[in-house]
Amino acid sequence: xxxxxxxxxxxxxxxxxxxxxxxxxxxxxxxxxxxxxxxxxxxxxxxxxxxxxxxxxxxxxxxxxxxxxxxxxxxxxxxxxxxxxxxxxxxxxxxxxxxxxxxxxxxxxxxxxxxxxxxxxxxxxxxx
Amino acid sequence: xxxxxxxxxxxxxxxxxxxxxxxxxxxxxxxxxxxxxxxxxxxxxxxxxxxxxxxxxxxxxxxxxxxxxxxxxxxxxxxxxxxxxxxxxxxxxxxxxxxxxxxxxxxxxxxxxxxxxxxxxxxxxxxx
Amino acid sequence: xxxxxxxxxxxxxxxxxxxxxxxxxxxxxxxxxxxxxxxxxxxxxxxxxxxxxxxxxxxxxxxxxxxxxxxxxxxxxxxxxxxxxxxxxxxxxxxxxxxxxxxxxxxxxxxxxxxxxxxxxxxxxxxx
Amino acid sequence: xxxxxxxxxxxxxxxxxxxxxxxxxxxxxxxxxxxxxxxxxxxxxxxxxxxxxxxxxxxxxxxxxxxxxxxxxxxxxxxxxxxxxxxxxxxxxxxxxxxxxxxxxxxxxxxxxxxxxxxxxxxxxxxx
Numbered sequence: 001x002x003x004x005x006x007x008x009x010x011x012x013x014x015x016x017x018x019x020x021x022x023x024x025x026x027x028x029x030x031x032x033x034x035x036x037x038x039x040x041x042x043x044x045x046x047x048x049x050x051x052x053x054x055x056x057x058x059x060x061x062x063x064x065x066x067x068x069x070x071x072x073x074x075x076x077x078x079x080x081x082x083x084x085x086x087x088x089x090x091x092x093x094x095x096x097x098x099x100x101x102x103x104x105x106x107x108x109x110x111x112x113x114x115x116x117x118x119x120x121x122x123x124x125x126x127x128x
Numbered sequence: 129x130x131x132x133x134x135x136x137x138x139x140x141x142x143x144x145x146x147x148x149x150x151x152x153x154x155x156x157x158x159x160x161x162x163x164x165x166x167x168x169x170x171x172x173x174x175x176x177x178x179x180x181x182x183x184x185x186x187x188x189x190x191x192x193x194x195x196x197x198x199x200x201x202x203x204x205x206x207x208x209x210x211x212x213x214x215x216x217x218x219x220x221x222x223x224x225x226x227x228x229x230x231x232x233x234x235x236x237x238x239x240x241x242x243x244x245x246x247x248x249x250x251x252x253x254x255x256x
Numbered sequence: 257x258x259x260x261x262x263x264x265x266x267x268x269x270x271x272x273x274x275x276x277x278x279x280x281x282x283x284x285x286x287x288x289x290x291x292x293x294x295x296x297x298x299x300x301x302x303x304x305x306x307x308x309x310x311x312x313x314x315x316x317x318x319x320x321x322x323x324x325x326x327x328x329x330x331x332x333x334x335x336x337x338x339x340x341x342x343x344x345x346x347x348x349x350x351x352x353x354x355x356x357x358x359x360x361x362x363x364x365x366x367x368x369x370x371x372x373x374x375x376x377x378x379x380x381x382x383x384x
Numbered sequence: 385x386x387x388x389x390x391x392x393x394x395x396x397x398x399x400x401x402x403x404x405x406x407x408x409x410x411x412x413x414x415x416x417x418x419x420x421x422x423x424x425x426x427x428x429x430x431x432x433x434x435x436x437x438x439x440x441x442x443x444x445x446x447x448x449x450x451x452x453x454x455x456x457x458x459x460x461x462x463x464x465x466x467x468x469x470x471x472x473x474x475x476x477x478x479x480x481x482x483x484x485x486x487x488x489x490x491x492x493x494x495x496x497x498x499x500x501x502x503x504x505x506x507x508x509x510x511x512x
Contacts, residue, residue: 007391011410016176022267025150026395048144057183135263139282154267272432278409304400311441
């Protein structure tokens with residue numbers, strides 16, 4: 001399990017006075033960074049090899065700009081060429097949102113999915 | 129059914145050369161505007177009365193900055209105090225993403241859900 | 257002069273009930289697209305060759321989510337390896353914001369500025 | 385002087401492989417929070433009373449997702465109903481961007497500027 005602190009931004013508070021749900025995927029993605037790095041050690045410098053095919057978000061409590069936010073990230077399931085990440089967002093200790101992200105190991109050149117190699121699968125298994 | 133044209137922004141293209149999935153919720157929310165207005169005719173001026181409790185996103189094809197994007201929005205299901213919106217994002221005519229959003233009719237003063245009044249329910253039914 | 261229609265997003269309305277100034281640079285960048293394309297015809301597919309070194313924004317009137325927004329874009333000044341773009345944002349016909357962006361023709365490989373070639377300079381001159 | 389740590393988000397890296405300038409205003413605004421709180425102690429709960437009329441940004445070096453970023457914030461000038469904030473963004477210790485923001489003390493009800501009261505002015509002076 002990875003734990004990532006998130007910094008809610010002032011500009012992320014919307015009309016209703018709270019952080020809107022449209023902001024949360026970027027937070028959950030930020031918390032996914034260490035998973036991404038298993039696949040792409042030099043994130044931002046090398047070619048990308050993951051693609052998100054499904055993202056599910058459950059909002060359990062309002063989040064405000066001054067809440068202390070952390071996200072816990074686990075690998076939930078590993079398939080042949082895909083895997084699912086399960087995440088919980090805690091505000092001030094309490095679960096305020098949950099997300100599930102299904103990612104496919106993707107060859108951007110050939111524009112198709114590829115089998116996750118054994119070594120990478122092993123790295124994922126450690127974070128189940 | 130409502131159809132909304134979306135303008136992909138140059139700044140929404142990420143490292144991988146396409147529009148990242150974290151951008152899409154804001155697009156789907158934009159397309160929800162006409163649904164929101166059934167509840168809040170003077171959007172932005174009156175108090176907010178809806179809250180998103182669930183958001184599911186399926187990505188079927190890469191979206192690029194210069195794609196022509198439209199979103200089709202339908203009401204899918206109406207509960208007692210909640211309803212579900214179903215949306216399809218078309219790029220150049222083809223479905224590239226789908227979203228489902230469950231919204232609760234919410235009293236921000238009392239911080240609890242409220243029953244959808246009959247008149248509002250009737251307006252929602254017209255968009256099933 | 258280029259004129260670009262901008263679609264304010266519901267999610268871009270902030271706590272104060274209007275579109276915050278932090279949103280505007282993405283709008284002005286969107287309107288710069290046709291200038292960018294003079295340098296990079298296949299935007300998003302080829303290497304990037306421009307870098308913003310200065311951005312000045314003046315906010316003259318509040319902008320709301322349901323305003324009709326267009327941005328007028330002109331080249332203002334052309335230097336040796338840089339040029340300045342001047343833009344006016346109109347809401348419902350009236351100027352609500354102005355921006356000035358100084359861009360440098362940049363070699364991302366060598367990480368240094370490069371002289372704007374004569375052919376490109378000629379294209380810029382047409383939009384002064 | 386206030387110093388604020390900023391967390392660059394994975395989703396803020398653009399096509400060119402760095403953090404685009406359109407992202408920076410939200411970072412500088414985040415660093416302005418403590419200034420805002422002098423005016424609006426319960427940020428997000430009470431009515432807003434500041435408006436940005438000018439924002440100037442200078443980009444001195446590329447910023448990448450994995451840079452350590454801090455922003456130093458000072459009050460630079462105090463006028464009758466406005467004041468100017470000066471900020472420096474450091475990445476890994478080195479100045480990578482500078483911003484200047486002119487804010488007006490604003491009455492959103494009457495839609496006009498108001499004189500900064502003596503007590504508030506005194507608070508600002510402490511951060512020059």
